[in-house]
Amino acid sequence: MKSLISKLLTHSAVLLLMSSSALAIESNSQSYIESFAQETTNNQFYAENSNKTLYRFMVSFKDENLSMSLVNNEELRRKNSGSGVSFSYKGQVHTRDINDFKTDQSFKSEIKRLFGYEVQFHSFFNDIHIITVATTDRAPLNKVADNLFSTGYFNYVEEDQYITLQSKGDEGDVGGMSVLNPSSFNDPVYPEQIHFAKQSSGYYGAASIEAAIDLMSRHGVFNTNDKVNVHVIDSGFIEHEDVQYAEYMDIKYTYDYDEGDDGVIWLNGSQDPSRPDYAIYESCSNRSNNGYGYLQNEPTAEQAAEYDWIRYETDGTAIKSSHGLNAASIIGATSNNNIGIAGIIPQDNVNLVSALAVDDCGGYSSFNLMAMYWSIGELELPAFYSAGFNETLTPKTQYPADVINMSFGSEGWYCSVDQSGSTGALAEFAKMASDRGVVLIVSAGNSRYHMSDGSVAGCPYFVSVGAVTEWGNPTNFTNYGTGIDLMALGSSVRAATATKTLEALETDYSGVSGTSFSGPIVAGLAGLIKLYDKTLTGEEVRNIMKSGARDLTVGANGGDTSCAVIGCGAGAVNFENTMRILLGGEILTQPKASHYLANNLSREDSSFLSKAQEFNKNMCTTYRMDGYLLNDRFADIRYRFYGSNDGEKYELINSYNKGSFLFDNTYAYYRLRGCNTAEGVCSDIRDVEIDDSFTPGICI
Known part of the structure; x- marks a missing residue:
């Protein structure tokens, strides 16, 4: 089975025979390389396709040789260097030759033949190529991605989305807080x-x-x-x-x-120096190449004549x-x-x-x-x-x-x-x-x-x-x-x-x-x-x-x-x-308690009547507790239940083998903790939330 590169070169041979440049390639590879080095740069690509719909993608090629050939040619355009120059990637050395240049042109010609797309390569890292695709038919992004993927060249085709930071205007000031230990940190804020x-x-x-x-x-x-x-x-x-x-x-x-x-940008220094950000770009709509913000390339002669620019190493x-x-x-x-x-x-x-x-x-x-x-x-x-x-x-x-x-x-x-x-x-x-x-x-x-x-x-x-x-x-x-x-x-x-x-x-x-x-x-x-x-x-x-x-x-x-x-x-x-x-699994969920009838709303419930007698004959203060440990790391668990009338001095009321139990609500404050009685390890004591939203009518 032919490799993807072989297929591309086979198809490109037909295309190249119909052009004078093809003859130049066969007769003088160096002249072809030199002409290719002057081929479309990124800025030229954008200018020549300004009337088209442009999409930017991250793509991964199935064929490693094809991928490396395209890396070679992208570097050729960037550095304007000839064949025979080596580069290393993942510990392997790759040397440019004439086939790299043929492969690049063949691949682009194939994509243009199939869909009418122009393709420009930008950069490469971790087997990922960054490309821009120009299309005249205003096809939606997903359609373009699907078309590219259908060629069989790619492992994936993913949009290289321009994304923004996620901050919003302040929703209002806050006051001080109540902390466990206000002296834990001495930082003023x-x-x-x-x-x-x-x-x-x-x-x-x-x-x-x-x-x-x-x-x-x-x-x-x-x-x-x-x-x-x-x-x-x-x-x-x-x-x-x-x-x-x-x-x-x-x-x-x-x-x-x-x-x-190179990590160098050029800031517009012609803005009003009385403003605190006068040398910093003003708006996202003016973020590049228009004379109002910053440039990542050295200003052109025309830009330099119109504005003062400041070189800045980021x-x-x-x-x-x-x-x-x-x-x-x-x-x-x-x-x-x-x-x-x-x-x-x-x-x-x-x-x-x-x-x-x-x-x-x-x-x-x-x-x-x-x-x-x-x-x-x-x-x-x-x-x-x-x-x-x-x-x-x-x-x-x-x-x-x-x-x-x-x-x-x-x-x-x-x-x-x-x-x-x-x-x-x-x-x-x-x-x-x-x-x-x-x-x-x-x-x-x-x-x-x-x-x-x-x-x-x-x-x-x-x-x-x-x-x-x-x-x-x-x-x-x-x-x-x-x-x-x-x-x-x-x-x-x-x-x-x-x-x-x-x-x-x-x-x-x-x-x-x-x-x-x-x-x-x-x-x-x-x-x-x-x-x-x-x-x-x-x-x-x-x-x-x-x-x-x-x-x-x-x-x-x-x-x-x-x-x-x-x-x-x-x-x-x-x-x-x-x-x-x-740190040990001794976490107790927030314990809560409410009247026993809060969920069934039936004061005559036989189960309630029988259980309530254990606590209070008028049944008005019978509450159900719900609290439990989040995991089962404790083999022998007992839930210890404490009560207090002043919120400071607590006494043990009882202990239970389950976190759900009935109790007589006669204290003003309650606390609960879970303990592993075999190892003597307990959770922290948690305050119990008392829900008084329901009280039987007879008790009001």
Whole structure:
């Protein structure tokens, strides 16, 4: 059976015989190479196809030789070099020859013959080619993808979507909170960090972080030199007195091959210098090549004559947005330094890493995927693509990720293109990363729509996070549905901020809103779990976090909430519950009690009448308790039930072998705990919620 390259060359022979250029190829290969080197650049391609519909895809070829031939020719166009030049990829050396150039032209000719599409190759990493397809028939994207896939050349064809960061305007300020121990952290803004507070009924934006950290401290988790590596793939790092980075990386400006690949951009310095961001691009609609924002190539003579331009080396630094700083600070800001806020993971136990893949206006999904591969130490580039670091070495992170936090939402980027169940670039990476123990956290998005399991945030192996208010209600912007795993505070989350210009840097702290800031809270929990046990897979960590979450589908009166209708995953993230599961399984669900007749509303119920006599002959104070341990790790469980009239001094009322029992409601306050009597290990004592919404009429 002929290879795909052989088929392409056989078909191209007919085409080439009909052109004078074909004769030049056969008689003088070097002249062909030189002419090909002057062939369409990316900017020329866009200009020549400006009247056509353009789609950008990530594709993977089945034929490795075809793939390498196309890499050869893309490099030829980029560097304008001739045949005989070698490059390495995955430890193998590839040398350009005339067949590479023939194959490139033959492949494009074949696609044009079949569908009328023009194809341009941009870049290549981890067996993934980035291409643009121009079509004159205005066919929808899915149709173009299906047509390409039907040729048999590709493992998958997946849109390279331009995606944006997921932040929203602040939903309002918050007041101080009531914490277990107000002196736990001396950071001035800490009392406003709602997510650290004790989670309780109707206050589910709080995540009991302080209680979990206290529990982990008592178990000695922080007493080692172990560190967890948390990567934030976002808008880049900004220097800040309260946030310390171990490493940072620039993907967007270094590897955007359409507009330069050196990590250098050119900022428009002709704007009003009295404005704080005068040298920074102004709007997403003016983000490139129009004289108003920034350029990634050196300005042309015409542009230079019209505006003043400032050369700027990004070096992984955010240009305008402090979005990445916001997210990183929630996870790992320095705690107990009398400055700003407290981070979730203690600074001595975390390596915080920044990867710049998007800016204030967004970035291609391929940039984010490249950053993901870099974050786990598996980025594979042809040697000549590593311009920003070394012409012979692919950049490697010093701190391979245990957790990756991403805030680009789910709009438009799917796990795979629906083509006979083909696995796409994202799903392929996600499974590999999760199997290696990497926890992938992604914000659900702020479009207020139902997320399916197929979107990025609903992709298998990703932990998708929606946003709730401090009271536990879904925010007015969060996405929801079957693709959600967990919910976390996403309204007025306190974070480190900064205003950056070319001349000054002003740091501060403020409330930020959006699922972009719910995600880092869950990433902080994932980091704490991985700090305790590095052997857990990403999927195991996700399941542990979901097991510890507080269900949001049932309201205080027992009725359905909005989450029961729209879908909020496992519910509100709860650090304390999760850590109790992880550290020994002694987690007791929130115990609740209500009148025995609250659910059956039948005062004459024979079972009630007989049971009630054991407690109170007038039956008005007979209540049912419901509370249980989340798992069965305790072999011999007894539930100890305590009562108090002043809320301070409690006495043991009784002990039971089940968490559901009847009692005489004669105390003002109650508590419950579960104990393994054989080992003498108990859960923490939990306050019992008393529901007095129903009382028999005879008792009123």
